[in-house]
Amino acid sequence: xxxxxxxxxxxxxxxxxxxxxxxxxxxxxxxxxxxxxxxxxxxxxxxxxxxxxxxxxxxxxxxxxxxxxxxxxxxxxxxxxxxxxxxxxxxxxxxxxxxxxxxxxxxxxxxx
Amino acid sequence: xxxxxxxxxxxxxxxxxxxxxxxxxxxxxxxxxxxxxxxxxxxxxxxxxxxxxxxxxxxxxxxxxxxxxxxxxxxxxxxxxxxxxxxxxxxxxxxxxxxxxxxxxxxxxxx
Numbered sequence: 001x002x003x004x005x006x007x008x009x010x011x012x013x014x015x016x017x018x019x020x021x022x023x024x025x026x027x028x029x030x031x032x033x034x035x036x037x038x039x040x041x042x043x044x045x046x047x048x049x050x051x052x053x054x055x056x057x058x059x060x061x062x063x064x065x066x067x068x069x070x071x072x073x074x075x076x077x078x079x080x081x082x083x084x085x086x087x088x089x090x091x092x093x094x095x096x097x098x099x100x101x102x103x104x105x106x107x108x109x110x111x112x
Numbered sequence: 113x114x115x116x117x118x119x120x121x122x123x124x125x126x127x128x129x130x131x132x133x134x135x136x137x138x139x140x141x142x143x144x145x146x147x148x149x150x151x152x153x154x155x156x157x158x159x160x161x162x163x164x165x166x167x168x169x170x171x172x173x174x175x176x177x178x179x180x181x182x183x184x185x186x187x188x189x190x191x192x193x194x195x196x197x198x199x200x201x202x203x204x205x206x207x208x209x210x211x212x213x214x215x216x217x218x219x220x221x222x223x
Contacts, residue, residue, distance in 0.1 A: 006155075034210045043116075043201060044156070046210035059210065090155050092210075099144040099163075099205055103155035 002027035006091045006104030013111055019064075019078040021107050023091030026072065031093040033074040034101060035066055038088040050074060051096075086111045115139045116204050118214035126222050131189040133217050135202030138183065142204035146211065147176060147187045150199045159200075160187070189219075197221045 006023045013019060025031050032051050036044040046059045048066035056066050063082050067075045074091060088108050092101040117136045125131045133147075143164040148156035162169040162176045162185065169176050175188045189196055199218050203211040 036210070036213075041215075043118075043213040043215040044203075044211075046212070049210045057209075088153075092155075100146065100158055100161060101211055102158060103148075106153070106155045108153065 002093075002102070004091060004093055004102060004104040006107060008107060009105065010108045011110070013081050013109065015083055015111055016080050019076070019081050019085070019109070021076040021089055021091075021109075023074045023076075023104055024072055025093045028072070028093070028095060030071060031095055033068060034092040034094075035074065035076050036090045036092065036103075038090065038106075040087070044090065048076070081111045083111050085109065114214075115142075116202055116212050116214040118200075118202055118217050120217050121215070122218040122220065124220045124222055125192050127194060128191045131187075131192045131196065131219055131221070133187040133189075133200050133202075133219065135185050135187075135214055136183055137185075137204050139204070139206070139212075140183070141206045142212070144205045145176070145178060145185050146203045146205070147174075148201045148203060149196075150201060150216070156201055192219075192221050194221050194223065 003026045034049045035047040038044045050068045064078050090106045091104040094101040115138050146161040147159045149159050150156040160171050160174045160176050162178050178185045199216045201216045202214040
């Protein structure tokens with residue numbers, strides 16, 4: 001069966017520090033991968049998605065970037081965090097041909 | 113511009129009764145709709161979905177209805193159980209892009 005792993009679960013970082021969140025999917029190949037953010041009191045906002053290695057589409061211009069160095073690995077990064085980057089970050093995957101996305105457990109990021 | 117709207121931030125329902133969660137959308141290009149259930153500090157869990165070519169999909173206690181002309185969908189849970197207490201997100205998709213989510217409805221099942 002397919003599983004998605006996302007870590008860390010919680011992260012507290014100072015303003016101006018770098019960020020790296022990792023997501024991996026097991027039990028499938030060539031999945032579509034997604035990064036979402038849920039800010040306090042808001043719905044989930046799509047940040048990036050990828051349909052293959054090295055292919056990244058950005059939905060919202062911001063202080064973050066994404067990379068897909070391997071088929072089942074998706075990384076969210078920042079060179080210098082801002083206070084506004086705080087939120088709950090979720091990785092998701094779906095198989096090509098399916099409309100259903102499956103989510104990881106999320107990372108709670110607090111930028112202080 | 114919010115393309116998927118859930119106008120009720122919260123809903124309280126008595127255990128055993130029917131819960132009805134509503135969702136409206138504005139983008140006529142959406143062709144697939146999903147409902148997710150989310151507990152605090154966890155990722156959303158897929159619940160049920162419906163294609164735009166259908167008007168109803170049922171899975172156990174959960175039924176989703178789609179009214180394309182009104183751009184409206186609803187999730188019915190019957191009977192409601194205490195474990196159903198969670199935040200429910202409506203989402204819509206088109207093509208390979210990601211999902212567009214509503215802001216969620218917090219469902220509270222009263223004993």
